[in-house]
Every structure is written in structure tokens, then in C-alpha cells.
Amino acid sequence: MELVAHxxxxxxxxxxxxxxxxxxxxxxxLSVxxxxxxxxxxxxxxxxYVLSLAIVPWCLTGLATQLVSKTAGRRLPLWLIAAIGAMAAGPFVSLYVYFVNSIALEILACAGRFAARDVQRGTSQIRRPVRGAGYRSLDRLCHHFP
Incomplete structure (x- = not known):
């Protein structure tokens, strides 16, 4: 009982x-x-993809806001603490989003090879994404598949 109350x-x-x-x-x-x-x-x-871009930046911003709140104490108003926390989290969130988008772009580049046949037949509307920096190594991997 004590554990349940805890x-x-x-x-x-x-x-x-x-x-x-x-x-x-x-x-x-809703975005999906x-x-x-x-x-x-x-x-x-x-x-x-969308959950990884929604939850992690939300948590990073929350952690940055907590750090600002602990540092500032009760000297600053809540709206200012939240604004400073969001600004402090900005570079980290930007780096994380860049990392996730680069992975998604490389995956879609390889998937574009598989969908190319369907596009030629008119059964799919998938467009081939722009080639990223690591496309050459991924292109070798994709050549193994017809």
C-alpha cells in the first residue's frame, strides 16, 4: 500500500x-x-521521423529551460526564463534536426532507387531527393539491388 501511495x-x-x-x-x-x-x-x-523531430527538441528545450530556471532562481519572471531557455536550446535543437534530416535524406536517396521503377510505370508519386554528401557510399550499396 505504501508503494502505491508513493x-x-x-x-x-x-x-x-x-x-x-x-x-x-x-x-x-497530425503532421503525419x-x-x-x-x-x-x-x-x-x-x-x-516526425516523432523524432517533435519529442527530442521538446525535451532539449525543457532541459535548457530547467537549467536557466535553476541558475536564475526567482530573480527573473517566468516568461523570461522560458524565452532564455528556448534561445539557449536553439543551437542544440538545430544540430539535432540537421543530423536527423541528413539520415532521412540518405535513406530516401536509396529508397528513390527502388521507387524509380514504380514512377516509370506511373504507380507511385515518389520524387527522388537531392543527393547528399554521403551519397557515393550509399550509391554503391543501392547498386546491389536491381
Whole structure:
């Protein structure tokens, strides 16, 4: 009984948990359903791609805001702490998004070879992405497939 009482969340903690976990997931799912990602990556790939671009930057910004809050204490207003936290997280979020997008571009470059036959037959609308920096090594891998 004591363990159950220990794990019980307060009402405010439950509201915070739903907000900080639910909002990025719901927005990511709306982006998958309403955006063009599902047509080019498929349902599972688009879900993984959009969730990785929604949850991790959200968490990085939250961590940066916590660090600013601990450093500043109660001297600054809450809106200023949130703004400084978001600005501090900006370079890290930008680097993370660049990393995820470079991986997705390389995967789509290889997938474009598989979809090229379907495009010629008119059964798919997948466009071949721009070639990235690591395209040569990936191109060798893709040549193994007809």
C-alpha cells in the first residue's frame, strides 16, 4: 500500500505529464496524417521521423529551460526564463534536426532507387531527393539491388 501511495501522482503532476508528453505526440501525429511525409516515407517511417523531430527538441528545450530556471532562481519572471531557455536550446535543437534530416535524406536517396521503377510505370508519386554528401557510399550499396 505504501508503494502505491508513493507512486500516486498529484493532479498537477498528471496535468503536466499529459501536456509535456501528449502535446508533441498529438502534433506529430497530425503532421503525419495531414502532411506529405506519409506519401514519401510510408506510415511507419513518417511516424518515426516526425516523432523524432517533435519529442527530442521538446525535451532539449525543457532541459535548457530547467537549467536557466535553476541558475536564475526567482530573480527573473517566468516568461523570461522560458524565452532564455528556448534561445539557449536553439543551437542544440538545430544540430539535432540537421543530423536527423541528413539520415532521412540518405535513406530516401536509396529508397528513390527502388521507387524509380514504380514512377516509370506511373504507380507511385515518389520524387527522388537531392543527393547528399554521403551519397557515393550509399550509391554503391543501392547498386546491389536491381
Amino acid at each position: 507512486w500516486r501522482l498529484s493532479k498537477q503532476a498528471l496535468i503536466d505529464l499529459v501536456f509535456f508528453c501528449g502535446v508533441p505526440i498529438v502534433l506529430a501525429m 496524417v495531414l502532411g506529405p511525409h506519409a506519401a514519401t516515407m510510408g506510415g511507419a517511417g513518417a511516424t518515426l
